[in-house]
Structure formats: structure tokens, C-alpha cells
Amino acid sequence: MTLANRNLVTIDDLSNGEIEALFSLADEMANSPKEQSELCQGKIMASLFFEPSTRTRLSFETAMLRLGGRVISAVDIGATSLAKGESIADMAKVVGSYADIIVIRHPWEGAARVVADYAGIPVINAGDGSHEHPTQTLCDLYTIRKERKAIKGLRIALWGDLKHGRTVHSLIYALARFGATILFCPGPGLDMPEHVLRRLSTEYKGELKKCKNLNQKPERTLFPIDAIYLTPSSPHQLAMLPDISIQVELKAGVDALYVTRLQKERQTPVVKEQELKKGYPVVDKKLLKGKEFRKALVMHPLPRVDELTYEMDTDPRSMYFKQAAYGLPVRMALLALLLGAKEVTIPEKEDSFARKIDYPVYKRESGVRCLNPNCVSNQETEVRYIKPEFKIVSRQPLILRCIYCDHELHPQYVASSEWHQGKLENKKYHSADSHFARKIKPENLIVFASEKEAQARQFKPSSYTKR
Numbered sequence: 001m002t003l004a005n006r007n008l009v010t011i012d013d014l015s016n017g018e019i020e021a022l023f024s025l026a027d028e029m030a031n032s033p034k035e036q037s038e039l040c041q042g043k044i045m046a047s048l049f050f051e052p053s054t055r056t057r058l059s060f061e062t063a064m065l066r067l068g069g070r071v072i073s074a075v076d077i078g079a080t081s082l083a084k085g086e087s088i089a090d091m092a093k094v095v096g097s098y099a100d101i102i103v104i105r106h107p108w109e110g111a112a113r114v115v116a117d118y119a120g121i122p123v124i125n126a127g128d129g130s131h132e133h134p135t136q137t138l139c140d141l142y143t144i145r146k147e148r149k150a151i152k153g154l155r156i157a158l159w160g161d162l163k164h165g166r167t168v169h170s171l172i173y174a175l176a177r178f179g180a181t182i183l184f185c186p187g188p189g190l191d192m193p194e195h196v197l198r199r200l201s202t203e204y205k206g207e208l209k210k211c212k213n214l215n216q217k218p219e220r221t222l223f224p225i226d227a228i229y230l231t232p233s234s235p236h237q238l239a240m241l242p243d244i245s246i247q248v249e250l251k252a253g254v255d256a257l258y259v260t261r262l263q264k265e266r267q268t269p270v271v272k273e274q275e276l277k278k279g280y281p282v283v284d285k286k287l288l289k290g291k292e293f294r295k296a297l298v299m300h301p302l303p304r305v306d307e308l309t310y311e312m313d314t315d316p317r318s319m320y321f322k323q324a325a326y327g328l329p330v331r332m333a334l335l336a337l338l339l340g341a342k343e344v345t346i347p348e349k350e351d352s353f354a355r356k357i358d359y360p361v362y363k364r365e366s367g368v369r370c371l372n373p374n375c376v377s378n379q380e381t382e383v384r385y386i387k388p389e390f391k392i393v394s395r396q397p398l399i400l401r402c403i404y405c406d407h408e409l410h411p412q413y414v415a416s417s418e419w420h421q422g423k424l425e426n427k428k429y430h431s432a433d434s435h436f437a438r439k440i441k442p443e444n445l446i447v448f449a450s451e452k453e454a455q456a457r458q459f460k461p462s463s464y465t466k467r
């Protein structure tokens with residue numbers, strides 16, 4: 001099977017079988033690096049890194065050179081025409097006419113999706129704001145698989161800035177799909193965003209439990225755990241006794257502890273660094289003496305700052321430099337596949353813990369916009385051509401998910417384009433939670449950010465509007 005011309009914008013762009021096949025190819029690349037040196041001869045990779053990077057950029061560029069290809073690069077927005085107000089769609093079209101593949105890192109969430117929509121060549125997301133970083137996830141999974149063979153059934157703790165860290169966002173979807181149990185250990189106020197948790201609990205077959213709500217933070221543990229995601233493969237016939245099942249999971253220890261740094265550049269509103277560091281969990285030898293970490297792989301996407309002490313570097317459980325080194329064979333395999341220089345065999349029946357859901361789409365010329373100020377669809381240079389687009393992920397309550405950044409909208413007022421039939425006097429808006437509103441077909445749905453907006457667009461309240 002060929003993966004030629006595919007994009008990797010989100011980790012969900014690759015199925016479990018495709019990821020496994022990519023890992024087998026990465027093994028091949030690592031075992032016989034010399035034999036790969038002509039695979040991508042004549043191909044050019046555009047390396048566009050508009051945020052700081054060491055590992056991701058240099059491993060991608062090395063990977064392309066090791067495959068016999070060449071690299072063109074731009075690493076400073078200020079030195080490109082984006083600084084003159086050019087849109088990223090125009091940039092994508094232009095770069096797409098020079099190169100054979102684009103690797104992009106950009107501070108706006110959803111930027112890689114836009115580049116993929118316009119470039120006409122394969123695009124790899126090397127990190128878009130706080131959103132996703134799928135190739136880091138490939139390195140992480142590859143490391144876990146190398147050390148522990150299978151991912152299914154493992155208990156993985158995610159630690160630190162779960163709110164802004166894009167690596168953990170891509171990682172949890174992959175871990176859930178592969179059947180791991182996930183423990184959430186956020187720094188204070190840095191919990192996994194609600195939209196990520198909702199997706200986890202609706203689109204995968206496991207079960208999410210919030211420890212805070214259950215008022216059961218285990219006292220004796222050093223773990224600042226606040227939620228747990230149990231897969232169907234977890235031994236939780238105890239599900240009816242959630243307190244016990246969580247205690248059982250904790251006692252069993254963790255197979256990997258995935259540490260992340262405080263993303264100080266992404267905090268909104270800007271908070272003093274000292275304030276933020278207060279209470280940020282630090283992983284050191286003392287913590288890792290705990291029984292629950294006896295067999296734990298200590299992982300980190302790097303760079304580290306203060307959250308993981310240097311004394312850990314000589315500990316055999318520490319994996320972070322291996323993770324970075326695996327970036328080379330993994331990215332070589334990815335480039336070779338997307339450039340069509342290699343093909344893979346995918347098992348016919350794939351083992352996945354994801355549910356396939358085809359959500360209806362909400363897209364209108366005017367009206368609601370994504371509420372995330374960092375979403376690509378809200379940027380001055382991009383609003384000229386990007387039409388906000390959402391997936392309708394729930395009708396009760398009504399929830400729309402931005403297709404660019406995954407942030408959610410919870411509109412309170414809606415109308416139907418069918419029922420008012422263009423007649424002004426029939427233009428009525430309703431409360432989104434009324435039974436009447438729920439009957440509106442997705443293709444006829446009109447949503448309003450507020451009553452004011454509904455009225456500004458000449459809609460009048462119906463008897464199904466709560467005032």
C-alpha cells in the first residue's frame with residue numbers, strides 16, 4: 001500500500017496499522033542507513049519553522065539528507081513575505097510549486113491544516129501552537145514500543161502542562177487508540193482542555209474518570225493525579241466502584257511517566273514565570289523511588305527546563321535522549337512513505353480502540369467564528385479566505401468543534417434555514433436546548449453566538465426561546 005501524497009496534520013491522519021507499518025520501516029532505516037541514501041534522490045523538502053526548534057527541525061532535515069534528498073528552509077517569519085501580510089494559503093501554494101514535501105511549524109493552531117489544503121503536495125505538521133505535534137507522538141510511541149513491545153494495556157502518566165503542551169494532545173489520542181490507560185497529572189491550572197477530554201471520552205472505547213469530581217485524590221501518593229482514562233482492556237470490572245478501580249490502577253504502578261515542560265510562551269493571560277513555577281510538579285530521583293515508578297520509562301519530548309532533574313540522566317529508566325534519537329529513523333520512514341519512495345503492507349484487520357464517527361459539518365458564509373484567538377481562522381491575514389467550519393459533535397447540548405484547532409463552541413441560540421423560507425416575518429430563533437431546535441436538520445442549522453447577533457440578522461425570538 002502507498003501512503004504517497006498523504007498529509008500528516010493530526011495523529012488521526014494515520015491509522016494504527018499505518019503507524020505500525022511506519023515503525024517497521026523505521027527499524028529497517030535504522031538497521032541499514034547506508035542503503036537508504038538514494039531513496040529520495042531528486043526530491044526537495046521545504047522546512048518551514050516559524051517557532052523555535054532543535055530536534056524536530058534538525059531531525060527532519062537530517063532525515064531528508066540521509067535519504068538523498070535536499071532541503072530548502074525558512075526559519076524566521078520576519079524574513080518571509082508573511083511579514084508583509086501574505087496569507088499562509090498563498091505561501092503554501094508558492095512553496096508547493098518549488099518543493100515535493102513541506103514540513104511546517106507555526107504558532108497558529110490549525111496553520112498546518114491550511115497549508116495542507118493549499119500546497120498541493122504532502123504536508124507534515126511539526127507543531128501548530130498548542131494544538132498537535134503528531135511526529136513527536138510517532139517518536140514517543142516508537143520508543144514505548146521498542147522498550148515494552150506493545151502499547152495495549154500499558155499505564156502511561158502524562159505530567160505537567162497538559163493544557164498548552166501540543167505533544168500530549170497528539171499523544172493521548174494515539175494512546176487511547178492503541179488501548180493504553182492514561183493517568184493525567186497536570187500542574188496547577190494546567191489541566192487537559194475540556195475539548196480534548198470530551199473527544200477522548202466520546203471517540204474512543206475507554207472510560208474517563210475525573211478524580212476531583214469523585215473526591216478521591218489518593219492521599220498517600222506523590223502523584224498529583226486528577227483524571228484517569230481506563231481502556232476496555234483495563235481490569236476494571238470494578239468500574240461500578242470507581243474509587244476502587246482507580247486505587248487498583250495506581251497501586252499497579254505506571255509503565256511510563258511522560259514529563260512536559262511549562263509552556264511559558266503560551267500562557268494567556270500572561271502570568272509571571274515565578275507564579276507559574278510555584279507548584280509545578282518536578283520529577284527527580286526522590287519521586288522516582290516510589291514503588292509505582294519502579295518499572296516506569298521516564299519520557300520527555302524535550303527541551304526540559306526545571307521539571308526533570310539532571311540527576312535522572314544516568315538512570316536506566318530515562319528514555320528522553322533515545323526518544324530524540326529515534327526521531328531520525330522515524331522521520332526518514334515518514335518522508336519516504338509520503339514521497340512514495342517506499343510502500344508498506346497494512347494488516348487487513350486493524351486493532352483500534354477508536355470509534356469511527358462521521359459528524360455533520362457546519363459551514364456558513366457569515367455568523368459564528370471560532371472562539372480561540374490563536375486559531376488560524378481568526379487571523380487578520382487569513383480571514384479574507386478562510387470560512388469558519390465546524391463539526392457538529394453533539395446536539396444535546398449543541399457543541400460545534402472547529403475543524404482547524406479543535407476548540408469548541410457551545411451556541412445558545414439557533415434557527416433553521418428551511419423554516420423561515422427567506423420570509424422576514426418567519427425568521428425566528430430558538431434556544432439551542434429546546435426540543436424544537438434539536439429537530440433542525442444539520443444542513444438547515446444556523447447558529448448564533450448570542451441573541452444580539454440573531455437580532456442583528458433580523459431574527460425574532462420564537463416561543464422556544466428562553467429569555
Ligand code: NCD
Nearest residue numbers: 055056127133261301302303
Ligand atoms: C516540543 C514542542 O515543540 O512542542 N518539542 C519538540 O518538538 N520535541 C515540546 C516543547 O516545546 O515543550
